[in-house]
Amino acid sequence: MNKKVLQASLVSLAIGTLYAPMASAIVITESFDAMELAESLLVPDSSIVINSATLSQSGLGQAGTFTNESGVYGIPSEGGVVLSSGLVKSYEDGPNTDSGFTGSFDTAATAEQNAMLTPLTGIQGHFDPVQLDISFTVNSVDPTTLTFFGVFGSEEWPEYVGGTVTDGFGLFLNGENIAGALPTGSSAGDPLLPINIDHPDMSDIRGTELDGVLAPNGNPQLRFDAPVQPGVNTFTFILADAGDSVLDTTIFLSSFGELGESEFVPILPDPSNPTDENGAFVFDLPEVQSGETIWIDPDVAAGYVYSTDGMFASVTAPSLASVNDPDGYVIEFLFEGVLQQIALAAGETFEFGINFDPVSTFTLSGINLDLGLDPTSPLAFVTGLSFVETGSFQVSQLPVTVFVPDNNSVPESPTLFMFGLVMAFWAGRKKLSAYYK
Numbered sequence: 001m002n003k004k005v006l007q008a009s010l011v012s013l014a015i016g017t018l019y020a021p022m023a024s025a026i027v028i029t030e031s032f033d034a035m036e037l038a039e040s041l042l043v044p045d046s047s048i049v050i051n052s053a054t055l056s057q058s059g060l061g062q063a064g065t066f067t068n069e070s071g072v073y074g075i076p077s078e079g080g081v082v083l084s085s086g087l088v089k090s091y092e093d094g095p096n097t098d099s100g101f102t103g104s105f106d107t108a109a110t111a112e113q114n115a116m117l118t119p120l121t122g123i124q125g126h127f128d129p130v131q132l133d134i135s136f137t138v139n140s141v142d143p144t145t146l147t148f149f150g151v152f153g154s155e156e157w158p159e160y161v162g163g164t165v166t167d168g169f170g171l172f173l174n175g176e177n178i179a180g181a182l183p184t185g186s187s188a189g190d191p192l193l194p195i196n197i198d199h200p201d202m203s204d205i206r207g208t209e210l211d212g213v214l215a216p217n218g219n220p221q222l223r224f225d226a227p228v229q230p231g232v233n234t235f236t237f238i239l240a241d242a243g244d245s246v247l248d249t250t251i252f253l254s255s256f257g258e259l260g261e262s263e264f265v266p267i268l269p270d271p272s273n274p275t276d277e278n279g280a281f282v283f284d285l286p287e288v289q290s291g292e293t294i295w296i297d298p299d300v301a302a303g304y305v306y307s308t309d310g311m312f313a314s315v316t317a318p319s320l321a322s323v324n325d326p327d328g329y330v331i332e333f334l335f336e337g338v339l340q341q342i343a344l345a346a347g348e349t350f351e352f353g354i355n356f357d358p359v360s361t362f363t364l365s366g367i368n369l370d371l372g373l374d375p376t377s378p379l380a381f382v383t384g385l386s387f388v389e390t391g392s393f394q395v396s397q398l399p400v401t402v403f404v405p406d407n408n409s410v411p412e413s414p415t416l417f418m419f420g421l422v423m424a425f426w427a428g429r430k431k432l433s434a435y436y437k
Helices: 034-041 111-121
Strands: 002-004 013-015 026-030 048-057 063-068 080-084 126-138 144-154 168-173 212-214 222-228 231-242 249-255 281-284 294-296 304-316 329-335 338-344 349-351 359-365 383-387 394-404 423-426 429-432
Touching: 034 048, 034 063, 034 080, 034 126, 034 249, 080 126, 080 231, 111 126, 111 168, 111 231, 144 168, 168 222, 168 249, 231 249
Parallel strands: 013 383
Antiparallel strands: 002 394, 013 294, 026 063, 048 126, 063 080, 080 249, 126 231, 144 212, 144 222, 144 249, 168 231, 281 394, 304 349, 304 359, 304 383, 304 394, 329 338, 329 359, 423 429
């Protein structure tokens, strides 16, 4: 048999301090400054220049910025922009106190706004719209993709699904809507459904005043990829009540932050010396402050042995927004000399200190090789880790190697598929039958 390290995806490592006290809230700040909102979504740099921005509201308080230290809905902690047909301040995190929450302004949409919204909602008349327009220049000779993440929810759900009040959201790039979501069970290439309350994946996911949140495959994070062109481009973000002016609909929007600030822009290993003598990826991290998370990103195999000179407090599996692998993963570690095996669902966090002790080494396995994830993409696979204490730590990741029978074909391309791999299952979760290098 051939012993091969199967490169299937990218893995990211989040280093933080779980046990240190953290703020626990979505904090929303109302904003009337269109340029502030634009810069919260499109971080200006050498390749992007924001030319102008305008904000149209039906009433004061429909737009703002937010941070999300509580992690509600899996939105990045650095936050972004929030828009609502009601008052955005009503949708900080907390219990759902009213199934009919509303902030009505009774303001009709313009003809131009109705023309954008009707294809998304199927309704001719809209009320209390909020609209953010951004003109920006891409200083690049090649097309590029900007990515936004959104969480869409409404007070209209579930009572008014299939009726005449189908509130909705649109994200228009150069006049064309690019916001949509595949329903659960769809395949790549199937048509996207509009972002509105009639989407079949609206679900009762608690965390704010919103009665329902759009969550395909159980994941409330929606991803919108915008293929922008060199030169001047425009974005229009628009949301409104449909058919009447009552019962709020809201969307949280975020994008990538600075390098290392989120799972979507992780720090990579030093290309001049990415591994140690054992083939493990090595990261010398800066000091991690209380509550701070730093993301790093190596190449990966079927799994990894994680080791540190500190103590790991927790591990968080990637959400389905990052890796569409609903089968989950397996965490293995020793406790009092006995091997523990813990099933970890997509997006789930396991805290070592609950029922066990913090550890300095553990293994994550079960990365789905059949996904064919691009090993050059920082979005392919992410794993979150936190430390018990504040400090500067070194972390290594040793690839798990897998035996592949000689009569099985393993393609030579960077994206590898494995046929006939023997899988072992534990507690309903998949685990690779693997040997450690």
